[in-house]
Amino acid sequence: MAAAAAGKRPCCAVVLGLLLAAVTAAGAEFITWEDLTMPAVAGLIRAAPVDVKSAAAHRGGVGVSTIVVSQDGTGHSRTVQGAVDMVPAGNTRRVKILVRPGVYREKVTVPITKPFVSLIGMGTGRTVITWNARASDIDATGHQVGTFYSASFAVEADYFCASHITFENSAPAAPPGAVGMQAVALRLSGDKTMLYRCRILGTQDTLFDNIGRHYLYNCDIQGSIDFIFGNARSLYQVLKDCPRFDIALNTFLCINHAHFLYDICHVAR
Template sequence: MKDNDKDSLRSPCPPVTGAGGDAVGLFGKGKYKAWALAAILLLAFWSMLTGTVTLNFSSHRHGLLLLPDDLVETPLREDLDPKDGQGNSETVQGAIDMVSDGNSERIKILIYPGIYREKVIIPITKPYISLIGTGQGDTKITWNSKASDLDSTGNPIGTYSSATFAVEADYFCAKEIVFENSAPVAVPGAEGEQAVALRLSGDKAMLYRSKILGTQDTLFDNQGRHYFFRCFIQGSIDFIFGNAKSLYQECTLNVVTTSYGAVAASQRDSPTEDTGFSFVKSRILGSGMNYLARAWGRYSRVVYAYCRIDGIVRPDGWSDWNDVSRRSTAYFGEYSCSGAGAELGNRVSWAKSLTYEEAQPFMSQGYINGNEWLML
């Protein structure tokens, strides 16, 4: 269960416009070759890593984050390394703090392999930040807060503030970064065990080949438009949840529970909210018997298309959050999925077996208006 007091969560952003008009679907009945699609997607991602700011990283500084001296504000200039003229930070938060408020250029922060034990926040005033792993080993940012932990006033911090890594700013990008909440495994039904690894509250975020690890409420996909490409997301109960409008393409969703759980929980509460989760050509595997999604919001919206689903999904597939009235308002659908867990014969009657025409708007980058921002 989420925090009952929704006032503790950031209110949803204004509704986003539709799916981008005549945007072409990712899977167009054989019209496009796989290599061409991959090239386009990688080009879009690379454009988010490149920009007007050029960094020259020093490879001998293992485990440090490096920023060039022209990005380090005057009060921190004493921290510059005299050998290479670069500002160094031994923490992720320290590197982010070096970025000027109101930044309008793509800032790239290279993070060397290692374990960074800290809570990190990118405030709304620092857009266009890219975190880049080296690809030479896990670069992990980890902490162990959970919703029932107490703050300095003696009150529970809640799900929202349990996040190991929180992004408030727009145009965030991550490549080959591990975001983890290492709190103990949540027991189904237990109170206050929500433990967020990553919270995305900004608009136009993209993650590529990154891992998001936890158990209950791993990824708080809170608000905005987000694109996850070839990411690994692990959890047990509602481990992808929130009111964002997100496309998950070629991702692995790993359920870690010994009993029951759920992959997604969309908070969409109104038919006018243009939000929901779309999983395309992804893999669902793991343990236990699980729902594909639960209707956290009255108008919850979740779609799976071209996904391979292992036999860890309950035959009925979907949950109404113990509110039968949501059966007529939630939008849960599947299209052309495969695997032992994709059998539709015993699905709940109120879920949809989509046609191609019904599924197509959810399968393109146009679903998140990606043609407008993925190249920025």
């Protein structure tokens, strides 16, 4: 996969090998292109009974468990979080969650106990996960949620991957002088996440690349204020055939020990 992703860029192949290789009790494991895709008949999958614990005990072919999310009730779950909840705690094998077209208005967390999850949409314009929390919102205890917990989608597990899906925080842009308006669309707090052809949309603090090592390939990330930030070590690679990748000059923030490497085709001025 690394060689395919990097094309003529051997340095990227080395970086990808470091980012994505894993060793588990079952032996060497990698995030592969197969982990990011579904068969051509994916749209025809019906909600047949699925034993996630049993299916997740096998690797490849029918041994990879598939959970279908569909708002019309024809899948295994109507919500993305419901599908994540079906993945067994302590999972050690790839589980694919196919999210059918729709706008899913929910906050989603992939907890640390559920690694090896693939989230596969039907296109960034067709499968959207969105919420509108801001750092200044008040939680059930009467405290502000803060930037960390404002994320519409939070990944705390290792070896998560996603493709062909939009992660959005739809909170409105902050007016001049406003505080507490950080509104994270996606937070990466695990290790070795890969995103392929995803959109990450927001205004302030769109992508919280919190910790870990991650790879974003041909993704569209949009924001206006400090919209990529965190302490992670990540590679962002965008090739010539992708939509424009905008990094607004003077509004980008890398803090503390972050190491972000950008291999991109456009910087907005």
